[in-house]
Amino acid sequence: MSVSASPAPLLGDRLCENGFECVKILRATNDAHGGVIVDLKEAMDSEVFATLLRSSLLHWKKQGKDGVWIKLPIELVNLVETAVKEGFWYHHAEPNYLMLVYWIPKTGCTIPPNASHCVGVGAIVLNDKKEVLVVQEKRGGFHGIGVWKIPTGVVDAGEEIFEAAIREVKEETGIDTEFVEVLAFRHTHNSFFGKSDLSFVCMLRPLSSDIKKQDLEIEAAQWMPFEEFADQPFNQMHEPFKYMIEFCLAKMENVYDGFSPRPVSSYFVEELNCLYLNSHDLDKTS
Numbered sequence: 001m002s003v004s005a006s007p008a009p010l011l012g013d014r015l016c017e018n019g020f021e022c023v024k025i026l027r028a029t030n031d032a033h034g035g036v037i038v039d040l041k042e043a044m045d046s047e048v049f050a051t052l053l054r055s056s057l058l059h060w061k062k063q064g065k066d067g068v069w070i071k072l073p074i075e076l077v078n079l080v081e082t083a084v085k086e087g088f089w090y091h092h093a094e095p096n097y098l099m100l101v102y103w104i105p106k107t108g109c110t111i112p113p114n115a116s117h118c119v120g121v122g123a124i125v126l127n128d129k130k131e132v133l134v135v136q137e138k139r140g141g142f143h144g145i146g147v148w149k150i151p152t153g154v155v156d157a158g159e160e161i162f163e164a165a166i167r168e169v170k171e172e173t174g175i176d177t178e179f180v181e182v183l184a185f186r187h188t189h190n191s192f193f194g195k196s197d198l199s200f201v202c203m204l205r206p207l208s209s210d211i212k213k214q215d216l217e218i219e220a221a222q223w224m225p226f227e228e229f230a231d232q233p234f235n236q237m238h239e240p241f242k243y244m245i246e247f248c249l250a251k252m253e254n255v256y257d258g259f260s261p262r263p264v265s266s267y268f269v270e271e272l273n274c275l276y277l278n279s280h281d282l283d284k285t286s
Contacts, residue, residue, distance in 0.1 A: 025056040028068075035067030036060055043075070046082045053086050061104050067111045068102040118192055119155040120199040121165045124248055125177055127206050131223040135172055138219045147234045148224060152199075160274050162261050165202040173221045174212030177204035181258030182276050183247055186240060201244060203251060203258065226252070257281060 028036035038056075060068060070083055074096050088100040092114040103109040125133035134148040142149055153168035155161060162179040169177050180203040191197045213221040226248070235241040250256035261274035 024052055025059050026052050028056070028060075031067075031069070033067065034065060035069065036065055037069045037071065039071045040076055040079070041073065044079070046078055049079050050082045050086065053083065057086070057102070057104070065104055067109075068104065070100040070102075072098045072100060074098070115195075117196045117198050119161070119164075120152060120197060121155060121161060121168060122150050122152045122199060122201045123165045123169045123177070123204050124150055124183070124201065124244075125169055125175060125204045125206050126226065126248075126252070127209065127223065129223075130226050130252070132226050132229050133169070133173055133175060133206065133211075133221070134224045134229055135213070135221045136219040138217055143219075145234070147232060148222075148229060160261065161200050161276070162202065162274070165200075165204060169204060172214050172218050174208075174210070174214075176207040178207055179261070180205055181251075181260050183251060183256070183258040184244070203248075 026038050026040075028038045031037050044052075057068065068088075069091070070088060072079055072083070077098075080098065080100070083100050086102075088102045091099045091101040091111070093099070101111055103111060123133075127133075133151065135151055136146075136148060137143050151169050151172045153164065153171070155164040159167075161182065166177050166179055169175055183201045183203050185198060185200045188197045188199070209223070211221050211223070229235070230245045230249075235245055247256055251258070257278050257280045259276040260279045261276055262279060263272040264275045265272055
């Protein structure tokens with residue numbers, strides 16, 4: 001959510017309209033999409049908040065504003081009910097705040113929904129002996145079924161896919177790695193709390209060999225001959241894992257190229273981000 005530098009009047013300021021009526025409104029910052037963002041920080045009584053909110057909504061409506069975002073820190077949880085009674089609804093929540101939203105126009109609401117996807121990584125770490133790094137988990141769907149699987153995890157906010165793969169391997173097994181490629185990705189739906197999942201299968205090169213497993217989530221970890229890993233009945237029974245075995249074998253035989261990260265600049269953000277592409281074939285054409 002980008003914002004402009006021009007704030008609306010501060011909390012406690014009086015807006016004198018037509019020279020007759022003076023009202024107080026909430027501090028807000030104009031966003032880039034015709035709306036305003038209210039970032040509340042000061043404690044206040046819920047009745048005072050209700051009065052300020054009603055005055056503010058009338059003011060923003062006269063200004064032709066569209067969406068109104070209210071960021072409520074967890075310390076101001078007493079104001080949630082008041083905002084909801086004035087027509088606000090939940091948009092998303094983080095550990096330290098709740099974001100509420102309101103749509104002023106009578107036209108269709110164009111406020112984007114909360115994040116719809118969770119992004120995960122799976123790391124195939126192969127050494128020179130054609131052994132793959134595998135784990136057994138203490139919790140989750142793989143717990144207790146005797147399956148050896150590759151290290152997996154969730155990409156953190158602001159983290160690149162390749163960074164997440166390297167971090168997860170290190171956290172679960174203590175193995176240092178170098179990222180090679182994204183070999184494939186899978187798109188699934190109705191996962192955690194009804195959200196969708198994007199899972200990226202990555203190949204990494206080990207830089208160390210001594211395993212120091214994580215005690216919290218990992219039951220066991222080892223280097224396993226790839227053929228033994230591939231021959232597990234679970235991998236043969238489930239199609240996504242069968243495909244994973246196939247493209248791993250193709251990669252080992254140098255007949256399969258995945259996508260590697262290439263840093264690129266963007267018009268919209270200052271810091272570099274990564275474009276994942278088949279650099280092997282692209283570089284041959286340049």
